[in-house]
Amino acid sequence: MHRETSSNAAQSGAIVVVESLVKRFGAFTALNDVNLSVGKGEKIVLCGPSGSGKSTLIRCINHIEKHDGGRIIVDGTELSNRLADINSVRCETGMVFQSFNLFPHLTVAENCMLAPMKVRGISQADARDRALGLLRKVRIQDQADKYPAQLSGGQQQRVAIARALCMQPKIMLFDEPTSALDPEMVKEVLDTMVELARDGMTMVCVTHEMGFAREVADRVVFMDRGSIVEEADPETFFRAPRTERAKGFLNQIIH
Amino acid sequence: MNTLDFSIVTQSWPYLWSGLLFSLALTAAAFVIGMVLGTCLALVQHFEIPVFAQIIRGYVAVIRSIPLILVLFWFFFLVPIVLGHLSGNGRPIPIGATYTAFITFGLFEAAYYSEIIRVGLRAVNKGQFEACQALALSTYDTYRHIVLPQVLRVASPIILSQTIILFQDTSLVYVLSLTDLLGAASKLAQLNGRLVEMYLVVAVAYLAISSAASQCVAVLRKRYALATSR
Numbered sequence: 001m002h003r004e005t006s007s008n009a010a011q012s013g014a015i016v017v018v019e020s021l022v023k024r025f026g027a028f029t030a031l032n033d034v035n036l037s038v039g040k041g042e043k044i045v046l047c048g049p050s051g052s053g054k055s056t057l058i059r060c061i062n063h064i065e066k067h068d069g070g071r072i073i074v075d076g077t078e079l080s081n082r083l084a085d086i087n088s089v090r091c092e093t094g095m096v097f098q099s100f101n102l103f104p105h106l107t108v109a110e111n112c113m114l115a116p117m118k119v120r121g122i123s124q125a126d127a128r129d130r131a132l133g134l135l136r137k138v139r140i141q142d143q144a145d146k147y148p149a150q151l152s153g154g155q156q157q158r159v160a161i162a163r164a165l166c167m168q169p170k171i172m173l174f175d176e177p178t179s180a181l182d183p184e185m186v187k188e189v190l191d192t193m194v195e196l197a198r199d200g201m202t203m204v205c206v207t208h209e210m211g212f213a214r215e216v217a218d219r220v221v222f223m224d225r226g227s228i229v230e231e232a233d234p235e236t237f238f239r240a241p242r243t244e245r246a247k248g249f250l251n252q253i254i255h
Numbered sequence: 256m257n258t259l260d261f262s263i264v265t266q267s268w269p270y271l272w273s274g275l276l277f278s279l280a281l282t283a284a285a286f287v288i289g290m291v292l293g294t295c296l297a298l299v300q301h302f303e304i305p306v307f308a309q310i311i312r313g314y315v316a317v318i319r320s321i322p323l324i325l326v327l328f329w330f331f332f333l334v335p336i337v338l339g340h341l342s343g344n345g346r347p348i349p350i351g352a353t354y355t356a357f358i359t360f361g362l363f364e365a366a367y368y369s370e371i372i373r374v375g376l377r378a379v380n381k382g383q384f385e386a387c388q389a390l391a392l393s394t395y396d397t398y399r400h401i402v403l404p405q406v407l408r409v410a411s412p413i414i415l416s417q418t419i420i421l422f423q424d425t426s427l428v429y430v431l432s433l434t435d436l437l438g439a440a441s442k443l444a445q446l447n448g449r450l451v452e453m454y455l456v457v458a459v460a461y462l463a464i465s466s467a468a469s470q471c472v473a474v475l476r477k478r479y480a481l482a483t484s485r
């Protein structure tokens with residue numbers, strides 16, 4: 001079933017294609033024959049129980065985890081072991097982590113400026129302009145010269161989004177960006193992500209925020225035990241999940 | 256009991272001062288050599304570069320289990336002989352007491368600093384590396400701009416403590432007939448018989464310098480508590 005969806009999207013100019021992906025950790029198979037294709041500008045929400053392989057899947061897409069089988073093609077570049085391929089894929093994909101992973105010894109602006117200067121080779125002045133512009137976009141420009149530890153969790157995560165955007169990626173990957181946040185800060189981060197979606201960014205988000213999924217997702221992809229079990233538009237998925245596993249999962253996150 | 260007479264100290268001040276300068280110069284040189292070399296040694300072990308990593312592990316273990324004074328002796332007597340053999344004519348090539356002191360202290364400190372940095376490298380959060388990967392930063396830029404600065408900040412209080420010990424250890428150069436602060440004081444004390452005054456003054460000097468440095472340690476701890484917590 002999901003195979004058809006994938007090849008359809010592939011034909012209509014997919015920007016990320018994952019084919020028969022296999023990832024093992026020792027004897028344990030974390031991803032087993034995963035097929036996924038993401039169209040330009042498409043927003044995908046990945047959900048599923050803990051340990052189902054959601055993080056592993058998006059970490060394979062920018063080669064933070066090395067896959068063991070199958071193919072991953074990002075914006076026309078197939079991920080191999082060649083450093084040039086890996087770097088070009090990483091330049092096109094921004095990633096936001098559950099635990100922010102900001103650089104604690106650099107200011108907010110410096111966090112955003114480092115990679116554009118070192119990797120894209122732009123000047124310090126341009127990097128600062130770009131950083132301040134994107135910090136304004138995530139509504140945090142007045143904190144530019146503070147250190148991450150001086151900010152709240154929600155602010156830190158918005159900095160992390162701005163830092164990723166400074167590389168001008170074509171795809172944004174989010175791995176449970178709001179799971180480490182206090183409840184009152186979840187909204188400010190989700191609002192930022194909604195805005196990003198409105199701007200037409202291609203997004204793959206691991207999240208259990210159903211409101212967000214309903215609002216922006218073109219497709220919800222449900223994973224369980226290393227495989228994609230179900231794919232549907234959010235309305236259909238939340239109202240009438242087809243598989244028992246998806247039903248069980250939805251019951252759990254609602255209660 | 257004799258009364259204390261500190262006029263002797265003021266009279267011999269220039270000599271004490273030159274001893275102190277030597278101690279400080281040796282500490283500074285050993286610190287620079289030790290930090291540069293120690294960082295390299297730590298990185299080779301961290302990246303587990305075959306053969307070199309094992310050799311360095313052995314070197315660090317040996318240096319750390321031998322008293323500094325013994326290392327000084329070995330260096331002073333052995334290295335000229337080795338150099339002589341290498342040069343072909345077999346006659347020892349003396350390298351001089353001052354060079355011996357600078358090189359030996361530098362090599363000795365490198366072993367200690369490298370252990371501090373090696374442990375610090377292991378303590379860097381995995382997420383920092385992943386963030387660097389996601390941003391396509393090269394391994395060089397990752398270590399140069401993200402990993403090493405964090406390690407050095409976190410480890411700076413321990414590094415400074417080790418450097419205070421180093422400063423006190425510079426008094427061992429008397430075995431090479433070099434004169435540091437303590438050496439200058441003892442020579443003067445022998446000459447004029449004013450042992451109590453001399454050793455009191457020297458103790459106060461060591462105390463002042465070491466506790467000033469300890470204050471720096473405390474300030475560093477506070478300053479970097481902010482920039483290292485997450």
Ligand SMILES: Nc1ncnc2c1ncn2[C@@H]1O[C@H](COP(=O)(O)OP(=O)(O)O)[C@@H](O)[C@H]1O
Binds near residue numbers: 025056057
């Ligand atoms: N580095 C690793 N080493 C070994 N097992 C891992 C590693 N990373 C993930 N796993 C395992 O792979 C499975 C999928 O993990 P993950 O992708 O993190 O799940 P999810 O993000 O859906 O909760 C889990 O069973 C997890 O224990």
Ligand SMILES: [Mg+2]
Binds near residue numbers: 054055175176
């Ligand atoms: Mg996860």
